[in-house]
Amino acid sequence: MRSYNRRTEDLTAYIPQRLWDTATHNDPEFETFTYGDNCETTPRGASLKRLQQGDFLFFIARMEDWVADGPTQRFGFYLVGFLEISASEGVLANVQAEPSEKLLEKFWNNAHIRRGLADPAHWDRFWAFAGSEESRRFPYAVPVTRQLCEEAFRAANGAQWRWDEHRSDLQVIGSYTRSCRCVIDPSTPDGRDRADAFWSWVAIHDRP
Template sequence: MKAMLLRVGIDTGSGGTLGPIFKDGSFEYIPIPEGYLSEEDKTYGNTIGRKGFPLSTYVSKILKDVGMHFDPEFKTYTYGDPTSKRSSLLRLQKNDLLVFYAGLKPYNQKKEEAALYIIGYFTVKEVIDFNLLSTEEREKYCKRCKNNAHIKRMEILGEEHLDDLVIIMGQKNGSKLLDKAIKISEKGSDSIGRNLHVVSKKMRPIFGFEGSIQRSRPREVKEEYVDKLKNLLFVE
């Protein structure tokens, strides 16, 4: 069994801000803006978060009526990657873990600083490489994954938008958007002095690696560390 960590959610490069985390550790998962034509009808303004306020409460006013790229989605547990030719997610197999983390900043807490937090996870049910599917198989999986943001793009952009797409499907009883985020980073720097989010000292013995996790590329957790990660997440 293996696990991968993957950064998701709105950030300063895609959306101009970070999602909020509150004093009790709860948070709002805020997706990035949708950059393509899509059938997605959820906007930051019309989507109510878990705290009872529109997600537009936490982002720039100019995003209020902008559609969101809900990926991952935690209704039917799918995540899409449109780069299968180089996607490390193809190494995942059934029952592996795909763990999602996001940049979050304390809401109305001036003294606290932004950091990276685990916000949820999938226990893998299936890994779907659309490049390997027939037209009939693609149609079947499009129906099964209709809540995924990339499938909602395809409905407008056409079937060619499925080329190079990988979708990870999570098991219903083994996948979750957490109630409270788990902090995994601390401040660090690279060889030329740039400030970075790096794996915290507390998390290094759990992940089995250290260094920057600021970028969104998946980071693999070696098999011998997966049980520690499962214990952190309370995965059965």
């Protein structure tokens, strides 16, 4: 497997050899821009059922900083990309059977769809989401820091996140991002300001 930014570099340098033959669930995928989740059966993803055309779905990952000598044990959360939900059949809901040929043209590369095509037992009520042409994978992962969270994100009750002195920033961010939910609603005045702050942050960090 090749690096996204360095096509001549092999990613096995960053993966323990014991995992080289392990199958992985490639979801989201940033080739045709789709994502699937078990929204009907997993509370973590239940809020995704409210996604509508034009909404943005961002993906966060925990990563470790590497230098020439190898791993550093310095970890952080990063945004790796997003889908803008497509205007045309962007949501495939509660899938219990093979979708139509027309829908397969849009969702064929999604991991859940591919599993279902290989084994009908996997038509297990999952949901799948397709991104518009505005969707993208970030060339450089965007750091999710305390500064960004305080400027742009809010808890489910609308309050700012609580930064407990007994927990690290990484632990706090992990706890607030464990479930899928709306953190910025740009239809509100406060949400518009926070959306502007968020996109400004992305523009600064989505580059070398």
